Amino acid sequence: MIERGLITRLLDFFLGDKSPVRPADAPVEGALGNTVMQPKYFHLLNAAMKLIQCATTRPTGDAERPESPSPTTAPRESPLVPAGATLVPLSESDGVLLHSQVLYTHAMQDGLYADQVCEIMAHMMWEDKYFTALSISVRFALPARSRTGRLW
Amino acid sequence: MATPFKDIGASLVALYRKHIPSCKLFLSRLTRHATYIDDLLLCCNSDAVRTTLAELIGTAAAALLPFEEALLLEQQEPSGGAGVVAGGDGGGAGGAGGATVIGRFVDMFTARMPEARKNWPRFNEYFSVFDTLADASFPCRRFVRMGKPGEAAAAVPPP
Numbered sequence: 409m410i411e412r413g414l415i416t417r418l419l420d421f422f423l424g425d426k427s428p429v430r431p432a433d434a435p436v437e438g439a440l441g442n443t444v445m446q447p448k449y450f451h452l453l454n455a456a457m458k459l460i461q462c463a464t465t466r467p468t469g470d471a472e473r474p475e476s477p478s479p480t481t482a483p484r485e486s487p488l489v490p491a492g493a494t495l496v497p498l499s500e501s502d503g504v505l506l507h508s509q510v511l512y513t514h515a516m517q518d519g520l521y522a523d524q525v526c527e528i529m530a531h532m533m534w535e536d537k538y539f540t541a542l543s544i545s546v547r548f549a550l551p552a553r554s555r556t557g558r559l560w
Numbered sequence: 561m562a563t564p565f566k567d568i569g570a571s572l573v574a575l576y577r578k579h580i581p582s583c584k585l586f587l588s589r590l591t592r593h594a595t596y597i598d599d600l601l602l603c604c605n606s607d608a609v610r611t612t613l614a615e616l617i618g619t620a621a622a623a624l625l626p627f628e629e630a631l632l633l634e635q636q637e638p639s640g641g642a643g644v645v646a647g648g649d650g651g652g653a654g655g656a657g658g659a660t661v662i663g664r665f666v667d668m669f670t671a672r673m674p675e676a677r678k679n680w681p682r683f684n685e686y687f688s689v690f691d692t693l694a695d696a697s698f699p700c701r702r703f704v705r706m707g708k709p710g711e712a713a714a715a716v717p718p719p
Contacts (some may be wrong), residue, residue, distance in 0.1 A: 414670060418690070421673055440680040447680040451687035458694035 415463070416501040418456045419511060422449055428508045429501045446518070453515065453524040460506065460528050463498045465535045506532055507539060569612030573619045580627060583620035587665045590617070597672050601686050602679040610685040618692030621662060628660045666693065 420427045425436055440447045498506070505511055506528070515525045532539045576583050590596055600613050669689065676683040 412667070412670070414690070417670060417673060418687075421677065437677065440677070445681055448684040449687075451684060451691040455687060455690035455694045458691070 413499060413501070415456055415459050416499065416505060418452055418459075419502075419505045422452055422456075423505075423511060423514055426510050426514060427505070428510065429504055449515075449521060450524075453521050457524045457527050460498075460502075461531050463496055463502070465498050465503055465506070465532070465539075507536075507542065509542065509545070512543070565606070565608045566612060569608075569615060572612075573615055576616065576619050577623050580623055583624045584661050586616070586620045587624065587661050591661070591665045591668045594668050594672060597669065597686075598675050601689075602672070602675055602682060604682070610682060614685040614688045614692075617689050621665070621689075621693055624662060628662050631660050632663065 416429060420429055423430075424439060512525060512529065515521050529539075529543055533543060576586065601610055601617075604610055672686070676686050
């Protein structure tokens with residue numbers, strides 16, 4: 409599913425017009441939801457999270473690092489990545505989306521998907537030290553409502 | 561209180577779990593008739609119908625996967641690495657998913673995303689199928705390549 413671009417498709421769907429991988433001339437679709445009802449992205453983000461946790465941003469997979477799988481998947485009773493398997497590299501568009509600040513700010517604005525976002529971020533931080541720096545910048549870019557500790 | 565439809569759905573789930581050819585037939589039929597997905601999983605106003613269908617699909621896929629694992633892995637090898645183009649329709653008959661029922665179903669199912677956007681108040685069950693598939697089986701997720709024996713030993717975390 410990763411190799412068929414499902415992560416990109418899920419996250420692009422989630423971000424809508426804000427998606428960084430969407431072509432500039434793509435038609436504007438508008439935000440989903442209204443004042444009464446908001447779309448439920450729980451399962452979408454859950455699926456994306458599970459896929460991301462079994463992938464790597466490094467093109468050579470696990471070859472460069474001693475431990476596998478990531479700390480977020482290792483303690484599970486039935487780990488997503490079986491022993492003896494290597495993580496598959498993410499595509500370029502997956503990488504662009506996962507390194508995009510808009511993904512995390514958008515997901516955390518309502519505070520509904522904190523668990524999924526935290527798992528994704530934990531995996532990405534383990535993957536990439538530059539992502540750690542980015543996530544800190546996201547933390548301080550959050551609206552005041554979230555800075556009160558609601559999410560972090 | 562469970563609705564009669566939910567009772568029927570629960571019975572069907574139990575039956576599908578035990579009968580793999582039916583799972584194959586069910587997923588093949590859904591793949592050929594994508595309008596079932598639109599009508600029953602996205603447009604339908606009944607929560608019970610959407611939830612039951614999503615559960616049925618998840619059950620059928622999970623039951624069928626062990627029998628297609630070998631084929632999925634076998635076909636995965638020549639493709640080699642990530643080569644996904646953003647925004648691809650994923651609906652091609654070729655590729656690793658082409659010869660497996662699961663692969664073709666996932667391709668068709670993913671291609672229903674624009675329809676899901678139109679039906680945003682009801683798309684939770686649609687995405688729950690992805691969630692189930694991501695859980696169901698390692699080869700189905702298709703994001704992990706089995707390493708060669710030497711790589712496998714190196715990849716096992718130290719105790």
